[in-house]
Amino acid sequence: MESHHYDLPNLPQAVDIFDTILRDGSQQEGLSLTVEDKIRVAEQLDHLGVAYIEGGWPGANPKDTEFFRRFKHELTLKTSTLVAFGSTRRAGHATESDEVLRALVEADTEVVCIVAKTWDRHVEEALKTSLDEAVAMVSDSVEFLTKNDKRVFLDGEHFFDGFRENPEFALRVLGAAEQAGAECLVLCDTNGGSLPGDITHTVAHVRESITSTSLGIHCHNDAGVAVANSLAAVSAGVTQVQGCINGYGERAGNTDLSAAIPDLSLKLNVRTIPLERLERLTPVAHHIAELVNHAPSSQQPYVGTSVFAHKGGLHASAVAKSKDLYEHIDPSLVGNGTRVVVSEMAGRSTLAMKATELGLDLDGAVLGEILDELKALEHAGYHFEVADGSLELLLRRATGWKPEFFDVESYRVITDHTGDDSGTVTTEATVKVRIGDQRFEATAEGNGPVNALDAALRECIGSHFGALAHIRLTDYRVRVLDTGVGTGAVTRVLIDSDDGEKTWTTIGVSENIIEASWQALYASIIFGLVHAQLRSDG
Amino acid sequence: MESHHYDLPNLPQAVDIFDTILRDGSQQEGLSLTVEDKIRVAEQLDHLGVAYIEGGWPGANPKDTEFFRRFKHELTLKTSTLVAFGSTRRAGHATESDEVLRALVEADTEVVCIVAKTWDRHVEEALKTSLDEAVAMVSDSVEFLTKNDKRVFLDGEHFFDGFRENPEFALRVLGAAEQAGAECLVLCDTNGGSLPGDITHTVAHVRESITSTSLGIHCHNDAGVAVANSLAAVSAGVTQVQGCINGYGERAGNTDLSAAIPDLSLKLNVRTIPLERLERLTPVAHHIAELVNHAPSSQQPYVGTSVFAHKGGLHASAVAKSKDLYEHIDPSLVGNGTRVVVSEMAGRSTLAMKATELGLDLDGAVLGEILDELKALEHAGYHFEVADGSLELLLRRATGWKPEFFDVESYRVITDHTGDDSGTVTTEATVKVRIGDQRFEATAEGNGPVNALDAALRECIGSHFGALAHIRLTDYRVRVLDTGVGTGAVTRVLIDSDDGEKTWTTIGVSENIIEASWQALYASIIFGLVHAQLRSDG
Incomplete structure (x- = not known):
């Protein structure tokens, strides 16, 4: 490798974080989001505070079209700006009659992001049109969208491969978009094969010819260096970083923003999301993993459950004394925790805060016992971070309280099927x-066992507890957990509930999916009755 | 960031790959290897052709001691060299009577690797000795081992953090090891917090003072950039790269050699393992994952099952025509392969390719019908891209085939629970x-409804179908899908199966979780019986 020929500019003070879970991330094999899922993921991203959320491609499939129809009423973003994705006009067609562009305008977002081919061979072999027409498609489309009051980002598809083979054409496309009024030109390493040296070199070159429009970077992890490529681009002058929390995406995934954000914010002093929200990174990454039903890797940088875990007694006590000798950052900065220590210290204070919030009086000894119980339960597969309702019941029980609404004697569920496939x-x-x-x-x-159990329980006790009429089960999630060697797999069920005043989540864990569902159902009903009682008492 | 001040040397022609799964990689949470496992992992690494295999720490625990006792008789390495790991002598003790050093000599390997502290604060706060004594411990230990005919590598622990705070001391330790005859000085980013810029800068600086001894790099992935850090070190003059196939290791793991090796060999033209063995990379990575019982990520760069998978109709047909437009490398170079994924967006050509792959003869009209059926099923919640077994059965049925093994008359599942919480x-x-x-x-x-159904079905038909004894259900996944307002939620069940020759996934979708599970179970058994029949016919 030759020595660097380009003088790198100073790092920018801030970059915009652009999350594309809802568009490019959803291309991941096995990942399929409903419109409801998409809305809830967007809420989490807004809570974290990314600058832009790419919501999907309106018009490309019914689901994305419905998402853009519903977001206006069902999604209130406080920090993030929603972006609709699309392509340039079709070759040989007018912008005015182009369906893709019309769908983009109708999606009614402030910002749109359109993709354009910047690799000449893709224009010739996939689009089957001329390079001149490809450039005109960009000019026309950007112009059309800006005239329709859109802020326009341009994704330069296959930019790095294109630049390697025909830099003149790749730059011509960018130049056309710049001229037509695009706000940001995003350099995409679509096939994910570039290394940081390529990125630095190419971005620095682009910076020489694109002087007045900001640049973005969009990497894939096929060479295992997507995060480093994004950092390299920022150090060469890029100010928008695209990727996905948890690195979702087709093939090896998009840039993992859960790593890129703290690398930039904590190590390079480049502002990304609001600094005071960085501690939301781990809970948001975990919550999104639940929503998309993809278990996060325990090894995931910054947010994994293992990445601040320390083995060995001596080592762990040394960690407690001089954490900076053994940890690259203070884990609380990203909402994670040192594991060995956390269960006894940060865990205790979190629990104490939670108890205070609920108005429960728990002294130190009791907190210690609860922590031990929590640890044992989490080891068995419970996950209280996502089951606030069950955690609250556990804390209430620790004060000596017991639910006295009703006692369960037994339940039985029978499922009968007659006939072959279509029985x-x-x-x-x-x-x-x-x-x-x-x-x-x-x-x-019922139409399934949970539904039937819920109906039977309500028929039993409904007349005694009027509050039950307001308690609705709104979501039901199941995950099979392999708890490791020795024990078999267990099933974890989460039930979301709502009574018009509150929403809560309860959890059940068992080898038997029916039993796990029952536990979560029972806890949901008890939680609802407790709060109805508190309200009528208070 | 300032511009680079160092002129980087040309890339080396070759680097030595040093795998540490059996030592540092085994620190991963939940990873525990028997001596037998260690021997089999070493065989795989030798088959791949890494230069060095770090086998463990003789004397530190009975397992590692036994491994070094047994390897002489049970392990014949053809390409790799085994390395025993240890530390320098204890502070204030003589080398001759030091147990760690004696165990290293007795391990009877040609090469040893010893760790030394290069961060002054670790010497003072953890070792609790003087900086001078720390340097003497290095000189004495390296000298002792070389006199005992060992080739010695020195791991400079916490080198990058140490260099940041006290470069003079960090370099003094390296200098002492060089003077005493060490063959390679390995710079370790022990806490994993460095970024590529830090690595380049530091290695270039070290290269100015260490001129006659080769350097190595050992990174951890805590900032998500371990592979890029290793590449940065090589481009700054390092010639030994430590890490683990599949990136095992404590916290976020060690450098993933499955990515670093092809990045170096295929993209930077730096020799690593013998080039003709690169195609062993994917099978060896998967084999090792089986041995250590950690399922590899499907997203893992180069070797994951998803990383050369293509979705979408138009896109997939383009891939078939000009692979280099869509794939960053030819997957066969690393022993992986292009895989066509069939989904909602699939076009006719994708299905036709899949049918050809299965040896099924389907004409255009039939393909059109299948496509319509697929789309309707996917709209109802099926997801064929993750259920290859069910897709194959669907394609087979389209040829007019029907499974004629057995007809289901009915099933019934009863779940009974007595008592409250702990019933x-x-x-x-x-x-x-x-x-x-x-x-x-x-x-x-059974311990749950699926398990009970599986057991009852096997009891019914097991004596008629001997092949059933080989068919095992290996995984069971559940996802509740909210198909949108108006219709209720449906449950999607995926079952993975294995018969020793093949693995396959089947799917079931229903409002009722028991019925969805039954569908996936039934399809799994039918798929297994079809393939047993094909094998005995063929």
């Missing part, structure tokens, strides 16, 4: 409970 | 099938 399936549940001296029993059908 | 739960399933004129019925218990 009929029925499920009925029977629940037996006692309230005081009285015994109640009810049987109900 | 007992039992599940039993009854399955009734017909094979020809005969009717079979069986009831079995």
Whole structure:
């Protein structure tokens, strides 16, 4: 490798973080988001405070079209700006009659991001049009969109490969977009094959010819260096970084923003998300992983559950004494924690805060016991970080409280299926409970076991507890956990509930999926009844 | 960031790859290797052709001691050299009576690697000795080992942090090792917090004072840039790269050699393992993952199962025509392969390719019908790109084929729970099938409904289909899909199966989780029986 020929500029003071989970990230094999999922992921990204959220491609499929129709009413972004993705006009067509561009305008976002081919061979072999027409498609489309009051970002697809083979054409496309009024030109390493040296060299070269428009970077991790490539681009003058929290995306994934954000903010002093929100990084990364139902790697830089875990007694006590000797950053800066120590210190203070929040009086000894119980339960597969309802019940029980609404005697669920592929399936549940001296029993059908159990339980106790009518189960999630050698797999069920005043999540864990579901259902109902009582008492 | 002040040397022609799965990699949480496992991992690494295999720390624990006792008889390395790891002598003790050094000599390897502290604060706060004594410990230990005919590598622990705070001391330690005859000085980013810029800068600086001894690099992935850091070090003159195939290791892991090796060999033209063995990379990475019982990520650069997978109709047909437009390298170079993924967006050409792959003859009209059916099913919640087994059955049915092994008459699953929180739960399933004129019925218990159904079905038909004994369900995943307002949620179940020759995934979708599980289970068994039949026919 020759020595560097380019003088790198000073690092920018700040860059815009652009998350594309909802568009490019969703290309990951096995990842499929409903419109509801997309809205909830966007809420998390806004809570974290990324500058831009790419929501999808309106018009490309019914799901994305519906998302852009619904976001206006169902999604209130406080920090982030929503971006609609699309392409330039089709070759040989007018912008005015182009369906893709029209769908972009109708998506009604302030910002749009359109993709253009910057590798000459893609123009010739995939688009099958001339290089001149490809440039005109960019000029026309950017102009059309800016006239329709859009702020326009241009994704230069295959930019780095294109620049290697035909730099003149690649730069011509960027120049056309700049002339037509694009706000940011994003250099995409679409096939993910570049190394940091290539990125630095190329961005520095682009900077010489694109002087008045800001640049962005969009990397894929095919060579295992997407985060480093993004840092290299920033140090060469780029001010927008695209990627995905947790590095979702097709093939090896997009740039993992969970690493790029703290690398930039904490190590290079380049502002990304608001600094005081950096501590939301770990909880948001975990929450999004739950929403997209992809277990995050415990080894994931900054946010993984193992990355601040320390083995060995002596080492761990040394860590407690001089954390900076053993940890590259203070884990609390990104909302993570030193594991060995956390369970006894940061964990305790978190629990104490939670207890205070609930108005519960728990002394130090009791907190220690709860921590031990929590650790044992989490080891068995419980995950209280995402089950606030169950955590609250656990804390309440620690004060000596016991739910006294009803006692469960038994439940039974029967699922019957007759016939081959297209047979009929029925499920009925029977629940037996006692309230005081009285015994109640009810049987109900449902479209599945949880639904049937819920219906039977409500039939049993509904007349005694009017509040039950307001408690709705709004979501049900299941994950099978391999707890490791020795024990078998267990199933973890999460149920979200709502009573019009509050929403809460409860958890159940068991080898048996029906039992795990019942635990979460039972906890949900108890939580709802407790809060109805607190409200009527208060 | 200031511009670079150092002229980087030309890239070296070759570097030595040093794998430390058996030592540093084994520090990963949840990873525990028997002596037998270690021997088999070493065989794989030798088959791949890494220069050095670090086998463990003789004397530090009984397992590693036994490994070094047994390797002489049980392990014949053809390409790699085994390395024993240890530390310098203890502070204030003589080398001759030092147990660690004696165990290193007795391990009887040609090469040893010893760790020395190069961060002054670690010497003072952890070792609790003087900087002078720390330097003497290095000189004495290297001298002792070379006199005992060892080739000695020195791991400079916390080198980059040490160099930042006290470069004079960090360099003094290296200088002492060089003087005493060490063959390679390995700069370790022990806490994993450095970025490529730091690495380049520091290595270039070290190169100015260490002129006659070769340098190595040992990175951790805490900032998400371990591979890039290793490449940066090589471009600054390092000629030994330490890490682990699959990036095992504590916290965020060591440098993933599965990425660093092809980055160096294919993109920077630096020789690593013998070039003709690079195609062993994917099979060896997967084999090692099996041995250490850690499922590899499908997104892992170069060797993951998803990293050369292509989605989408138009795109997939373009890939078939001009692979280099869409793939950063030819996947066969690293023993991986292009895989076509069939999904909602799939076009006719994708399906046609898949049919050809299976040896099925499907004409255009039939393909059109299948495409419509696929789209309808995917809209209902099926997801065929992750269920290759179910897709294959669907394609086979389209040729007019029907499974004729057995007909299901009915199934029933009963789950009973007695008592409150800590009650007992039992599940039993009854399955009734017909094979020809005969009717079979069986009831079995299980730890959950799927397990019980599987057991009952096997009891019914197991004696008729010997192949069933080889078919194992290896994983079970559940996802609840909210298909949107109006319709209820459906449950999607995926089951992975294995028969010793093949692995496959099947899918079931239903409002009822039991029914969805049954569909996936039934398809899995049918797929297994079809392939057993094809093998015995063929």
